[in-house]
Each structure stands twice: as C-alpha cells, then as structure tokens.
Amino acid sequence: MAILSALRLVVAAVFILLTTAFIASPSLYPPTKLSHIMVVLGSGGHTAEMMSLLRDINPRRYTYRTYIVSSGDGFSAGKAAEIEQMIQSKHVQSFIGPTKAGEFHPITGTWDLKIVPRARKIHQPLYSTPFSSLWCLIGCLRALHATSTTSTIAPHEYPDVIITNGPATAVMVILAATILKLFAVAPARKMKIIYVESWARVKTLSLSGKVLLRIGICDKFLVQWESLAKSINGTGAKRKVEWRGFLVE
Template sequence: MDISPISLVVAATLLVITTAFLRILYVLPFSSPGWNIKHARNELSHMVVVLGSGGHTAEMMSLLRNIDPRRYAHRTYIVSSGDSFSSGKAAEIERNVQSKHVQFFSEPTKAGITHPITGTWELMIVPRARKIHQPLYSTPLSSLWCLIGCLRALYTISRTSTVAPHEYPDVIITNGPATAVMVILAAVILKLFAMAPAHKMKVIYVESWARVKTLSLSGKILLWTGICDTFLVQWESLAKKINGTGSRRQVDWKGFLVE
C-alpha cells in the first residue's frame, strides 16, 4: 500500500493535536483536581507574587498581610520594567510580612539576604507587555518579548530557589496587572512541555476589590482560559453573576480579602 506524503502529514498533525489536547487536559487545573500534593506542616514553600501599577500593588499589600514568612520562606516579587513604584512597594510588603514574626523588628531584610526566621525575598524584573501609548501593531511583539522574559524569570528563580534548588515555585499569587497574565501563561507553558511538574506553580488569582459587578480584562482572560487553580472575587454579587445557577463553580467568594 502506498502512503502519500499528504496523508502522512495529516496523520502526524492529528497525532500532535491529540497529544497536545490530552496534555492540556492533563496539566490544566479544571481537569486535574487530583494534583494536590500534601505538604507537611513544617515544609517550606516558594511563593511568587506578581505586582503591577499603583492600585493593584496597594491591594496586594493588604492581601498578603497574614502570609507567614516562616512557611513561605522564599518570596519572589515580579514587576515589569520601569515600574519603580511597585519595586519600592515590594520592600514595604516585606516590612509588613516580616515585622509580625521578628522580635525587636526594625528593618526588613534586603533582597537576596537570608534571615533565619523570615527566609529570603527577591525582586525579578520582566519587560513590559505593552508600554503606555505604544502603537497597537507592535503589541504582539512586545507581548512575546514579555512572555520570554517571564519564562526566563521563572527558570532563573527555580534554579536559585532557597527552598528547593532547581524546583519551580509552589504558588503564584496575583491580582490582575497585565504582566500577571504573561507570568501565568509562562507557568502553563512550562507545565505543558513538562519543564515543570503539574503540581508546581499553582495559580491564585484575586480579582480587585474595586470590581463589584464585572471582571477586569486580566480577570476575563484568565477565567476564560481556565488556567487559574483558584479564582477569587471579593463581592458576592460578582460571584453569583459569574457562577450563575449552574453546578460548576467558576469563581470562589470567601468575603472581602483586603482590609
């Protein structure tokens, strides 16, 4: 029997598509709730927080108020280049987080320094997905550049992880700047190509407190793609509107998370 090159190509394409589809099903959170691995109480974790633009960063500071730095002993803050406000805020978040667990606290540790109780923290800078007033036609290119930057950033912090060297972070927390979508996309790509195990880099998205009846653009994208492990909104009305009456719960509501 003769096999024409066309049918070969078609067969190969089908195979690739099927494999990719199965891989996506396998990796993404909506189909694999069984990926929860258990951590012992005293195990350490590596946490990534994506910061961006004034309002989001101020809210993040409040969201992280009770995070235990003794458990999340390595904390990485990702900011986009040129956002000096958020870079400064990372240190302020650290002051907030560390001060509750250190006796006679005066100053938070500098980035990259390891403290016996509160562990270490660092700042990673990735290129901007879109600059203000950037023409639309060049946005795909700069977004791709940003995505590559995010992939590199995640790879770098996995290598230098003080919790478990060469292991990817345990959790990514964000509340909606454009950079966050890119970081989360990068994390999913790493999982799809088996660079990172599926139980690493769990994604927690918290919609801004200012969003009462509609999601932000980042929120819409992330909900539609279904790549977040936990998608939280802070208003019951918004949760009800999204979840509807269906049995499948898309977003969680646990009350206000900011204070």
Template structure:
C-alpha cells in the same frame, strides 16, 4: 488535548480552601518550604496584593517569595521594600523567610494600543520563561526548581506568568501539580471582571479564581472570597 486534561484534573482535585483559613499550626505545615511567585502591578494592584499578604503573613523561615514587577513601575518596588521592612521589624529576621525581586518588560502599558500589545507581550513572555525556569535557591534546595504557588490580582503581566506556567505543564516540562495559579480579582472590580480577569476566565488556566464582590461572583459563576484587602475582625 493536554489543556483539557489539565482542566479536568484540576476540577477533580480542587484546592482545599480550608488550608488557607486553618489555624496557624496547620497552615504553616502546609506552607513549609513553600516557594511563591507574586506578581505586582501598577496602580492599586500592588497595594492590594501587599495588604492581602500582610493580613495572613505566614511566619516561616523556609518560605521564599519571588516578586515579579513590570518595567517602569518604581512605585511598586518602593511599596514592596517598605512591606518587607515592615514584616522584618514586626516578626523578626528569622520568621519571614527570604525573597528576591525581578523586573520584566511590561506586557501592556496603560492605554497602550491593542495592536502593539503582542510585541511587548512576547518580550515579557520570553523574560518570564527564564525566571520561572531559574531556581532561587542554592545548595541542595536548588532541586526545588518550580514555584509552588503563583499569585496575581490583575496586572497583565500576571496573565503572562500564568500562561508560561501553563505551557510548561502542557509540554511536560514542569509537573502538573506544580505552579498552582491563584487569581484574585481586584477589589475595585465591583460589577465586572477586568481585562486580565476575562482572560483568566475564558482560558480557564487559573487553579483558583476568586473575586471579592457578590455581584461579580453571581454574574460569572465564580467563587466569592469577600473582601481580602482588609483583615476580618473576629466577633
């Protein structure tokens, strides 16, 4: 019943996409003091996520980014630090906010048998719970405990993080208007949803569900955001 209530509330009060494409001044006001959780994944997921972040990077000193990376994914960590260094050199130390990085057990390895997945997924869930409940801030801002937005684009760990956030809302541990989950299907999925996308689609726990190709959007009846990996050139 609580799950159904959360879904109905979300549909009555949808997220305003205009805030994401608004002029810099308005967008920065909307994101002031924002706390993001960004789930990175192996393969092309991390490069896609960082490319999307770079195209519309909000320059704000109070923004905090908490990156969650699956265990054994050294390449994602390498790309992440390169991205943060690039943002620092491009915008300056006082315009990019802060970030931290945490590694959790991979929910499901590539080609891992499905019958063994519940064990690794359970370990991942336990570790994610502690991360979501732990504030990244010190001092007075420590009261800002829960993320404002959780962003994922396809790795299985992204669904685990979203599920944990949803459970915290179901059991009234976290406010229902916190931890808004943005799922952005990988650009590589041109005809159908990924396994993670199907999990989000059928459970309906994402506050915003976006795909990047028209055929996928029409097939599943979801929003098509167009290509988000490459910055659009104004005409």
C-alpha cells in the same frame, strides 16, 4: 515527505511530553514544610491592594518569596520592600528592618525581585502589542526558570504558588507558568495559580480577569463582591469563581 515525517516527529514528541506531564503529577506529593510563593505586582492600585492581601502571610512557611514587577515600574519595586517590611516585622522580635533582596534570615527566610519586560506600554501603538507581549512572555519564562535554578527551598524547584490580582503582566506570568507545566519542564503540582480580582471590581471583571477566567487556567479564582460572584456563576451547579468576602482590609 521529509517535512511530513519531521512534523510527525514533533507531534509525537509533544504528545509524549503532554501525557507525561500529567503522569508526572503524583498525588502523593510529599508534604513539605517550606514553600516558595511568587507574587505578581502591577501598577499603583494593584500593588497597594496586594499589600493588604498578603497581610497574614507566614514567612516561616513561605520562606522564599519572589516578587515579579514589569520594567520601569519603580513604584512597585519599592512596594516589594514595603510588603516585606510588613510581613517580616510581624514575625521577628525587636525588628530593626526588613532584609534586603537575596539576604537570608533564619526566621523570615529570603525574598527577591524579578523584572520582566512590559506587555504593553502606555500609548504604545496597537499593532506592535503582539510583539511586546511575546517579548514579555519570553521574559516571564526566563524569570520563572531563573527562579527555579536559584531556589532556596530545594535545588531546581519551581515556586509552589503564584498570587496575582490582575495587572497585565500577571496574564503573561500565568501563561508562562502554564506553558512550563504543559511541556513538563515544571511539575504540574508546582506553580498553583491564585487569582484575586481587585476589590474595585463590583459588577464586571477586569480585562485580565476575563481573559484568565475564559482560558480557565487558575487553580483558584476569587472575587471580592458577592454580586459579582453571583452574576458570573449564575444558577449553574459549577462555580466558576469563589466569593469568601472582602479579602482586603
């Protein structure tokens, strides 16, 4: 009996949280001038492509930029600084070099790097993947929360938008963001999710892409080849993915 009533309490609590999560997303979101962008970096190819995707980012608008990399990926960690170099150099006259993580610049704002555990190491036995994935998910939840507490946009604000192009870590970060929104820890208007399928994907989606499209939690799902968009959208009225041309350069 006690278990049953406890269960009822939990269900009620979840129900209240769920409903308030959606009520708590006012359409009158006060327009803000400054935003926080979060970028999920992955292995070599994904990260190199991300650099091209972010070429026009305005650091005066996105004054706080957080890069997520998985542990042991020194290449991507180094690339974050390179991406910053590219973004900052376009907006600062007599540019001497990018700011270091955590530093503040009056024009380009600030950026930082967060490291999360790997969802699956190369050659890791399959049976242990659920555990390492869960560990990664917890790491992502913590990273997102830590990001909000140190926000330079406004105290305790979560990132406005999360950009990714498909490494395995991205699925975990996006799941973590969705969980935080679902349980109203983060407002629903925050952490909008933009997924850009890799340019290398011509006829089929990557595994991350397939998973994310199936769950349907992305606010914007872009593919870079028209043939791919056509084969996914079919002739139905509802477009599942968007095609705007090549987004890499």
